[in-house]
Amino acid sequence: MKYSRASAPAKVILFGEHFVVNGSRAIATALDLPTVATAIEKASWPLEIESTSLGLRCVTGPELTCSSRELEPLLSIIRALRSRDYDVPPARLTVESDIPPSAGLGSSASASAAAAAALTALAGQDIDPEELFEVTMEGERVAHGNPSGVDPATVVYGGTIVFRRGQGVLERLQGGLSVPLVVADSGLRRSTAAPVLNVLKFLDRVGPLRVSLLGLVEQLIDLAWSAIRGNQLEDIGALMNINHGLLSAIGVSTPELEELVYAARRAGALGAKLTGAGWGGSIIAITRPGEAERVAAALTSRSSWVRVLDGGAPGTRVIKVNP
């Protein structure tokens, strides 16, 4: 039986989330927490799509419609592949992932990229990273509305990247930091407290302050990229703490995220911050070499999902094609 398998990493934004939507750069790294997509050729329609992590399944004819909205991004990447003249034969597509959804870890981009890579490989076609990025971006538009593109860029190219919306990957390091990251999910899914929205609406009104904040973030990105390249772990940590404060300033932190951030710092992390869009989702922490497990242990009483993960994982790749 003809089948193919592809994998895509998760991602975390190390610096610049939220501001990246408004034009500043962001630094992100691919996490060694793969999504695996398997595509098995079928003799005829319907196409079957299953996400084991979401516990959802969709069976569709060539019109590509699905009852569950959560699987819509996967249909949209199939449409995007077709519109780019890739052949997508009827298949059974299974997406397996341990990335918690809506936690700021790029689960949807990772699923889309892995799926697109598996489907094109099944049809015996090569897809280059630029095109895979564009196709994955189509899935992200369905999943997130107005994505900056940093998620698909990170999961497609892998490594550690500096990204700017509209310009794509500006710089890229093969690999990641010299220490693994501690990642903890708050379990909170975008609660929208009124004061939070208040600040964001207000920032829209006070143009000069917003511009200054973006300028500050650009400086932060310069310093952070230099610290990452120089493997200056203490500086990276201190800059992460500053970045977290700026995210608090624009109102996207929550008490639950603060609790995790401070628990990590108190356990000896060099720096800790929320990662992703905020209002919930995850935090990341950086430690001295050998101390990640201790910091992770300090977070387990406050989070049901804590991992110690290497950054700078490889990008999306085809693992196997048979025959």
Add this chain to the structure above:
Amino acid sequence: MKYSRASAPAKVILFGEHFVVNGSRAIATALDLPTVATAIEKASWPLEIESTSLGLRCVTGPELTCSSRELEPLLSIIRALRSRDYDVPPARLTVESDIPPSAGLGSSASASAAAAAALTALAGQDIDPEELFEVTMEGERVAHGNPSGVDPATVVYGGTIVFRRGQGVLERLQGGLSVPLVVADSGLRRSTAAPVLNVLKFLDRVGPLRVSLLGLVEQLIDLAWSAIRGNQLEDIGALMNINHGLLSAIGVSTPELEELVYAARRAGALGAKLTGAGWGGSIIAITRPGEAERVAAALTSRSSWVRVLDGGAPGTRVIKVNP
């Protein structure tokens, strides 16, 4: 028996604490929470000084020495008065205050200003606000090492002020906001966690970022002063939230302060932030008219000292001189 009594308000910094030490402006308001100093003339030495709030007492001859360091600021204002040719006769000086010490509420400046006003009044002398500020500043140098001067300026002049170190009061509004402030003390007294110091040390090294942060705070002060003058409570609140995030960015918040800040916001405060030097001390929150008590109630389970207080209180003044 000849005696005099003077009162001085407490203070809170509404915007710009910490950054004010480094040259940006701060906005502070005098709180209706007076320190009362009573000076009773004695026929002869020793001079007796008592702080009822600190529970400390000192008896000293003309050499002005004391065993308790906490009363040292009061001795130093006596020295400052003498060096300015004020006559300080032997007296019994009692300072009574409900301002919690080391909570960012200006307890030491308030005590010094009230004491200096009472002592000069006892000797039948007038002291103008400029000189009272200078004398109070001497007490602050002993209490805080390297004070910006915003505390003595606020408690001496009263009202709501814009202050810059080295330049003094730049602008002043008689009175305060149209709503009272909610003030809650974390009970925490300057614990110095390693990551906090790390960030500060790091900020010293990254000059450009520090400069940008100060620039951002200056913009914030402009917007905040305009919002205060226009009585735009929602804007004041939103700017307080932004200011809190910047204080988090430089590493002077704590989990306990975050808990209070978020509890206030969740209870409906328009804005909430730490106030003062951070690393403990107090938070302030602003609410819609009539909602302060409700927000205060939400904080009582997390703080043993919560008050609803009017800002813009009068400055230091002599209440009574007898005869």
